[in-house]
Amino acid sequence: MIDKTTVDRIIDAANIVEVVGEFVSLKKRGVNYLGCCPFHNEKTPSFTVSGAKGIFKCFGCGKAGNAVTFVMEHEKLEYVDALRFLAKKYGIEIKERELSQQEVQQNNDRESMMVLSAFAQKYFTDTLFNHVDGKTIGMSYFRERGFRDDIIKKFQLGYCLDTRSAFSQYAGKQGYKKDFLIKTGLSVEHNEALFDRFHGRVMFPIHSISGRVIGFGGRTLKTDKKVAKYLNSPESEIYHKSFTLYGIFFAKKSITQENRCYLVEGYTDVLSMHQAGIENVVASSGTSLTTEQIRLIKRFTTNVTVLYDGDAAGIKASLRGIDMILEEGLNVKVVLLPDGEDPDSFAKSHSVTELKQYIADNEADFISFKTKLLLKDADNDPIKRAGLITDVMHSISVIPDTIIRSVYIRECSKMFEVAEETLIQEMSSLRSKKIGAAVTQNTTILQQSKPELHTPAIPSFVNNVFCEEQEKEIIYFLLKYANVKLFTYTDDDGYEHEINVGQYIISEIANDELEFLNLEYRQIFDDFAELIANNQEPNITHFIHHENLKISELVINLQSEEYVLSNIWKKFGQSESEGIEFLSEAVPKAITSYKAKVIALAIKNLMEELKNITEENFEEMTRRITALNMVRTEISKQLDRPVLC
Structure with missing residues (x-):
């Protein structure tokens, strides 16, 4: 990775006129x-x-971006490669940072x-296929497990x-340094002697996303439970x-083609799925699932499908992931396999047909x-039942998409026999905690200082309403005025506080537990809330160069097009040129x-529902x-306007 400073x-x-000018x-x-678009044909x-x-x-095809995204799109490069392209153009040396001699050595x-x-991978694989012990011990294990040669070779097993030290000694004779043998974990030092970490084990090389070997998993063939x-x-x-x-290296192409990833637990699960003809599968290798994975x-x-065996304890342990x-x-x-199967x-x-059919029939x-x-587990125990409702609501609350959350809440209301409004309130409470610090602090300030600016609260049962404009x-x-002062006030102790546009907007929206349904708008809002909660000043550059390219494009569009405000401002004869008074x-x-x-x-939605409502819910x-x-x-x-019926 290139460090943030670089x-x-x-x-x-990167002068965008110069960058684009090389191609247009x-x-x-x-x-x-102005020029002809390089991304579509136009006269x-x-x-x-x-x-x-x-x-x-x-303004023809709609593409928009910055210097980096232009190079990515035009030259078909990944983000980091586009940065390297620009660094080379402007003579900026990529050093991950201004590297010290120690850091240069670390990279080497x-x-x-x-x-x-x-x-090491080539050595272990060669041993498996050509050494007498490799063939009689290691290969026998893979054969007993039913793996074909093509799968063994594909995954470079060994x-x-x-x-005890056959590999360490051979690597040393080939000129590989003791220090690196220890750092990679291939060898272990004891009393100044090197021993093989994986001696007596069949080997599963672990590949990076680009296909380079970065580590190993080794399985013992001994029955000793202490090992x-x-x-x-x-x-x-x-x-x-x-x-x-x-x-992941062997699965990424298939994952993209199938638009689905199967998640399993171990090495042999991956191998067997590949051998059966399903290649869009990866494993967490027995570790707890991480955000990075x-x-x-x-x-x-x-789209992810998790394949579970029938072990209930193991399933419950993985729910957090x-x-x-x-x-x-x-x-x-989730697919639950039959008892005794993994x-x-x-x-x-x-067969691959049977496997795919089982997954399709049992996916939930x-x-x-x-x-x-x-x-x-809850049976009829009300305490356990209440706990599981909170647990399930927590899972629903983390889902970013409002519509999906709404659907799940409706289903859970039926399953739990609990009012939908109660579940909505519980979920809203859980979600509000994410930006609670910023909301609580700013709301208190607003209510104490400028109560007339506090907008009416929305009832908690209102959700899933789309108002994109x-x-x-x-x-x-x-985006445009987040850091602009909206008003100041003096508290009871004589201290002056300044409230800016960003703080005010976040307080008013989040305090009512409202959420934008447009995912890009919501991400921008959440980013602002997090920055303000961490006492950081939001900057438009952060969003122009956002890692989510859809957000980058949206922000650039708002910057590059003349945005027309709602007619309500014309009613008051006001325009943006009036600055703080307008805001x-x-x-x-x-x-x-x-x-x-x-x-x-x-109200419109409820009136529609009212037509078919039962008497008990009327x-x-x-x-x-x-x-x-x-x-x-x-x-x-x-709003100084009459109620419209």
């Missing part, structure tokens, strides 16, 4: 530059480059460890001789187990699976307008409509 230098140096003939047009130029903003935008050491690991069944390489400069998934999968698909997958926005399904044994005893969404699993306007104010009116009214739209749509439904009408009246007063 990335910032590259971005600062540009002509100055006012303050901007009339619609491709605009803004040197001042550092962005490009094609890392490459030496990679070379040694590749050498065998480490059971002679660990599996032994992995220790953490090193090249191997970090929390960032690694076994089989999940994001590795997310680079290729948003599934919550982490949900939190990253992936769609999770992915390894089941794949071996079934994770929330339903978890709910049914925990309900079995109003969401966009709020995001526009947030003190416009920002609260933008939020109030958003809430007005939410309320109107919520009273509750009318109560909600009455509550919403009261809020709508209050909002209309703030």
Whole structure:
């Protein structure tokens, strides 16, 4: 990875007019530059480059971005390679940082460890196929497990001789340094002598996403229970187990093609699935699933299916890892294999057609699976039942997509026989904790200092209402004016406080536990909330160069196009040119307008539901409509307009 300081230098140096000008003939047009888009065929130029903003935008095909994303798109490069392209153009040396002599040596050491690991893999594989012990002991194990030669060769499996130091001695004779043998974990030093860490074990090389060997897993063939069944390489400069998934190099193409990743537990599970003809499979290799591993999968698909054997204790232990997958926005399904089966044994005893059919017939969404699993334990115990409801609501609360959360809550309401409103309140409470510090602090300040700016609260039962135009306007104010002072006030102790636009918007939206349904708008809002909660100042550059390219493009579009504010501002004869005076009116009214739209749509939805409502729910439904009408009246007063029926 290129360190942030170097990335910032590259971005600062990259003049977008110069970068684009290498590939597109540009002509100055006012303050901007115009040319024919390189991404689609056009005769009339619609491709605009803004040197001042550092962005490009094609008004023909819609592509937009910065200097880095232009190079990525035009040259078909990954992000880091695009940075290297620009660094070379502007003579910036990539050193991960301004490296010290020690750090330079560390990088050299890392490459030496990679070379040694590749050498070790070839040695172990050669031993498996050609050494008498490798063939009679190691190969016999793989044969007994039913693995074909093509799978053994594909995954570069091997065998480490059971002679304590055969590999270490051979590597030393080939010129490999003792220091690197120890650092990679291939050898262990004792009384100044080197011994093979994996002696007497069959070997499973662990590959990086680019296919380089970075570590090993070794399985003992002994029955001694005092000896660990599996032994992995220790953490090193090249191997970090929390960032690694076994089989990802061999699976990534298939994952992309199938748009799904199967997640299993062990090495042999992966091998057997490949042998059965299913290649879009990876393993966490017995370690607890990490956020980094999940994001590795997310680079290729948003759909994950977890394959479980029938071990109930093991399933419950892994539930937290599934919550982490949900939190990253992936769609999770679960397949429970028959009793006594695991992915390894089941794949071996079934054809690829049978395997795929079983998965299709038995796939269940994770929330339903978890709910049914925990309900079995709860029986009729009300305390246990309450605990499992909270547990399931926690899983639902981490899901980023509002619509998906709403669907799950409706289903769980039926399964638990608990009012949907109660579950919504529980989930909202859990979600609000994410940005609770910023919300609580800012809301208290606003209520104490400028109560007239505090917009009407939305009832907690309102959810899943889509108001994209109003969401966009709020995001526009947030991006453009987040750090602009909105007002100041003096507290009871005589201290003066300054409240900016960003703090005000986050407080007003989050305090009502409202969420934008547009995922990009929501991500921008959440990023702002996190930055403010950590006392950091949000910067538009952060979003222009956001790691989520959709957000980068959205922000650039808002910057490059002339955004037209709602007509409500014209009513007051105000414009953005009036600066702080305009903002003190416009920002609260933008939020109030958003809430007005939410309320109107919520009432409309309830009126539709009322047509088919049962008698027992009629009273509750009318109560909600009455509550919403009261809020709508209050909002209309703030907007200086009559209630529209």
